[in-house]
Amino acid sequence: MLNPGVRESFRRVGRDLRSWTPGEAVxxxxxxxxFGIAVAMSAVAFFDHPAWGPAAVMGAWLGGVAxxxxxxxxxxxxxxxxxxxxxxxxxxxxxxxxxxxxxxAAAYAFTLTFIxxxxxxxxxxxxxxx
Numbered sequence: 001m002l003n004p005g006v007r008e009s010f011r012r013v014g015r016d017l018r019s020w021t022p023g024e025a026v027x028x029x030x031x032x033x034x035f036g037i038a039v040a041m042s043a044v045a046f047f048d049h050p051a052w053g054p055a056a057v058m059g060a061w062l063g064g065v066a067x068x069x070x071x072x073x074x075x076x077x078x079x080x081x082x083x084x085x086x087x088x089x090x091x092x093x094x095x096x097x098x099x100x101x102x103x104x105a106a107a108y109a110f111t112l113t114f115i116x117x118x119x120x121x122x123x124x125x126x127x128x129x130x
Contacts, residue, residue: 036060059087
C-alpha cells in the first residue's frame, strides 16, 4: 500500500509523461540537452579537476530539463539560469563551516524562490529536482 502523497506524485508524473504530443517532440532540444552534458563532462576532464564534475553535470542536466519541459518553449537564457542555480546547489556541499553553510543555503533558497516566481518552467524544474 502506497502513501497517498506518493501515489498522487506517481499519478502526476504519469499524467505529465502522457501530456507530450507529437508536435511537442522536438529532437533538437534533446540533442542540445545531451550536448550540454557532454560539454560539461569534457570540460571537467580537460581541466583535470574532478571535484567540479558533479556540479557541472548537474547544472547541464537541469538546464536540459528546462529545455525539455512539456508545453514550454524557453528562451536561451532560462536553461543557463536553471543550470547555474542547480550547479550552485551541488557546490554548497563543499562548505565546511556550519554558520557559512547555513547563510549560503538561506541565500540560495531565497534566490531559487525568486527565480521560481519569475518563470513557471524554473519553478517546476527547481521543485522537481530540488
